[in-house]
Amino acid sequence: MxxxxxxxxxxxxxxxxxxxxxxxxxxxxxxxxxxxxxxxxxxxxxxxxxxxxxxxxxxxxxxxxxxxxxxxxxIDVTKLNPNGKVVFGATVTVLNIDTDEELTYKIVGNEEADLKHNKISVNSPIARAMIGKSEGDEIVVEAPKGNIDYEIIQVQYI
CATH class of the missing domain: 1.10.287.180 (Transcription elongation factor, GreA/GreB, N-terminal domain)
Known part of the structure; x- marks a missing residue:
């Protein structure tokens, strides 16, 4: 199981x-x-x-x-030692490179995902693109209207 x-x-x-x-x-x-x-x-x-x-x-x-x-x-992210990497439970601030818009998301499980509260599923395209990356890394997220480029600004374990 x-x-x-x-x-x-x-x-x-x-x-x-x-x-x-x-x-x-x-x-x-x-x-x-x-x-x-x-x-x-x-x-x-x-x-x-x-x-x-x-x-x-x-x-x-x-x-x-x-x-x-x-x-x-x-998974209690405050007890992990991910060395600055984006992991499950991390709160990540990204910058949309094209629009200069900053967004902050917490990566959570499917059952607790709630976009209104900036909680995204670990299985979402943006979370999958962020996992394993660090502050300063650029990621590309495949979206229905085309790829979106982001830069990871901050990774927090709160």
Whole structure:
């Protein structure tokens, strides 16, 4: 079985979500189902059907998180000694050579990737181009609209 890399921060966030689902959301939906049942005929009881649907989504998410957590390898970049190289978990600032735009990304596992928070999957084209490189190196990222040239400005292990 292949284990998937995840940052400690990502694993902790999943554990918090799992605890909330089990300790808050699951009991609340059970109560909502019981209340809706009291309203009588279940065939035409929209509240009951909505609550049952929500219960199904909660249970599915619980199973999904438990499966993810059972198959991860937590990598704490603060405990590695990558000698200035870009590695999984590193926070990397790059400069788009054509536009002079600076971007900062944290390289994370697939399950925790979130572009809105500048967290990119280790399997993304830009992360794959950065892995193993150091500050000052130039990389080329193949993008749908053509290649993009970047210079690695800073590599942090935070």
């Amino acid at each position: 292949q284990r998937h890399p995840m940052t400690k921060e990502g694993a902790d966030a999943l554990q918090v979500e799992l605890n909330k689902l089990k300790k808050e959301d699951r009991p609340a939906i059970t109560e909502a189902i019981a209340t809706a049942r009291e309203h009588g005929d279940l065939k035409e009881n929209a509240e009951y059907h909505a609550a049952r649907e929500q219960q199904g989504m909660i249970e599915a998410r619980i199973k999904q998180i438990e499966a993810i957590l059972s198959n991860i390898q937590i």
